[in-house]
Amino acid sequence: MSNERPGADSGLFDALESPFSFPVRKRRPRPMAEQGEPDLLEELVRAVEGDRLFPAGGTVLLACSGGGDSVAMAAMVARLRGRLGVEAVLGHVNHGLRGRSADEDEAFVRDLADSLELDFRRRRADVAEERRLRGGGVMEVARRLRYEALRAMADEVGAEAIATAHTADDRAETLLLNLARGAGPRGLSGPRVRRDDGVVRPMIAMRRGDLRDWLRERGLGWREDRSNEDRRFRRVKVRKELIPWLEANLNPRVVERLAETARLLDGVSSVAEADAAAGLERARVASPAGETWLDRAVLATYHRASRCMIVAAALRELIGEGRPVALARIDAVLERDRDAQLAPGIRLRVLDERIVVSNEQFQQDELAETTLAIGATIEVGGWSFQVERACPDPAIRGRWVAELGEVDPPLTIRSRRAGDRFRPAGGPGERKLSDYMIDRKIPKRSRPGVPVLSDRKGILWIAGHRLDERAIPEKGAREIIRIVAMPPKGDPHEDREDEHKE
Template sequence: MPPLTAFEARVLDHIRRHDLLHPEEGVLAAVSGGPDSVALLSALLALRDETGTERLIIFHFDHGLRGAESSEDKAFVMNLGSTFQVPVVVKTADVGAYRKARGVSMEMAARDCRLAALDEAKRSCGLDKVALGHNANDQAEEVLLRLFRGTGPAGLSGMRPATAGGCIRPLLFAPRRDILAYLKEKGLTYREDSTNQIPGHCLRNRIRLEILPRLEAVFHPRITETLCRHAELATAEESFWSEEVSRLWEEVKCKGSTGETALSVARLRCHGPAVRRRLIRHAVGLQRGHLGGLYAHHVESVMKLIERQHSGRSVDLPGGLKARLEGDRLEFAAAEPQQAVPFDFKIPETGSFEFPSLQARLVLKAEPNPPSGTAHGSPLEVCMDADRIRWPLTVRSWRPGDRFRPLGLGGSKKLQDFFVDARIPRSLRPRIPILCDAEKICWIVGRRLDERVAVSRGTSKVIRAAWISRDWNSRGSERLPSG
């Protein structure tokens, strides 16, 4: 092996300092073809002996949004894999349909589909980590973006070098200029995304192309490094707060009904505002499974509930969540939907089927199984082995006693227990569509596929199922349609 370059040595130091990789782990490298991802791939390959990486696979996601450019990006990445003798997995998704179904921005839709596809590829390839090419400039942009959107102190920590889900960012320390210099030193070419040069394409572009250069010119020529250093300090603070909140949680939590999280107001009021805010965020995170869309003004609304002590009052939170004050209890639960009516629709064959009462549509297509096993990244779209399906199909609401075999579990499970483990509020369960064939449950829509219809290497034909709903909230927290 040739000696490491200075840049590769810095990447290795970052990996070791943040404990990003361990010997014999398998890594999925996300490669778009841009400079950051090409540098990431090159550095990971150069460091394989030092990190002990057992398997390295390239992942490319084709958003299908830029016509010929998208196809050329894919061909470039495939050629990279051939040049470096690294396997390539390519996934795609109908980002436009996902955006329409979820009512989110195109940037958010692309991100959600890409991350879902990454996670699926990581699991199907049996790998341990997903390596992303975010750099120091991306970190500075993220900190400013969160600040402009009204994030609290936790959000100012920006992106983490590693996440609990196995994502790592080996280049997060490196300014873009160092990455470009490394590529030049290695003689490596890369692709440029033309949309990255359009300020109005998204807010992140405006920050990159207009705001950060202005800050560098007027305030500080090394503003990127300053913002990244701030993010590191905030991350250290968050490590302390994480331990502190875990310790205090047992003190303030109350026993809640199924599907809700409850806190003692009296015990909350024993702590200062900073601690209360952290505990409120923790409660929302437990209830929803994430903090996406939760901003400082949401937390402050809950703080006012506590201060004014108006029992029976409530505030709306993102994801269809409500915070309600009931006596000495602060309860976090899904907003009360209209009473659900059981539904049961027969599906005799493939095609497109409208369900007006559900404000939704199901599209079923028979397709040959692609050689790569490519499946769309949206949780509202799955591929099923056509030979394992017994027609006719049914879309129905759940029934007491329902059981299925969740993909990846290795056994059967009561649907009610699955809902409880997934923290799905009782009030929402009757509204979740279930796709069944003549013998069994096939798919809990948006949640989990049944392993009995999962695509395998021996699959020759697939049924691709897409659920398109006007009332499905983003990031897995449902406002499922009323019956």
């Protein structure tokens, strides 16, 4: 259902008509000075130019759901694009959660783009299927898929920025929600004006009600999502119950005050995160893919709050920005020396000598099968392999160095395959590679990234683990093929018993 449209302004916006808007008696709006309203167009210009949110002479993707905030942003940027010096494209994500209503939202945004003479892009996101495959709450999954879709559309049109229409009201609501769950400065700062991934919030200082008044004065309609009235959602309860109570009993301008506090905390958070990033590098030790290991003794030299910030930085590194974990939750785990799941698939373990942060949903990419050439250095999936003919040298043998005898070229590097078998050097006989990896406690999510060296006859070397019996050079051999592997990161599972020794 769309909002009423009290009238139509002249110029570009006269043409904006939609089958989802209800026509009513038209009237001319009063001049802005008479209305006593903020000049929102000038506010937008100051925000964009002051924080350099849009790329000069470039393209910005305007995320538009069809709701009042994003429609106002689209209409304002369309009017100001010449002054701002940008091209604008309207992007819409259909989450498929509300059936016909979702399709009507998409049609409305398409019509809006035509009326504003903006290019239009859209993507569909199957939230239900993603939840079935990977789990997670509806809102969490929808948000993640939405930003993935927006980034894909931005890449398609060459947009250097993605603008979302978060307002001061959103910032105040987020502060209250995150305060209740024990968040730190980052969570309490709410939606940031600018994110590292190119997402910007040019409307973050504006009030939701002012934007709707601006639309009404110009006869512009918008779509209403009925879930925004469903008080089963915590954000709706904050918006409809808590904030009105605070306005009536504490401060009628509580939203502005909370939004300003969030803005200041954003600055505090930036400083604290820079310190946490330095602490993370100091405490980090070699870790397998999908995990971050921290030296517990190093971490203990930091203040309790700083320890939590360092672990939070490790979490963001593993899982990105979309799944924040409250600092209070991290603090409770660290102080009680326990093993806990912080979020679906995210685990924090406190061990004797280290703190382990794990993304249990991480899956290492398969290595592309690549042929190695003698005398060359080959890059494969972040690994580097140097191949040469040389004289045997026991002094340089080690976990990442293989000395091979007779081989049946070509030599290839690949990931493990179903049915792979080999004869571990020094072992009792042939084994399934899958069983060997299980016995060596190589995490399932990391196994696709373990390099397997093979020739025409089969496996020669599991890089970093074990040679095949067939690959061992004969005693007294004067020439061997030496392969030196350089992994993408240090490997924590070094096991001297796995090294080949003659």
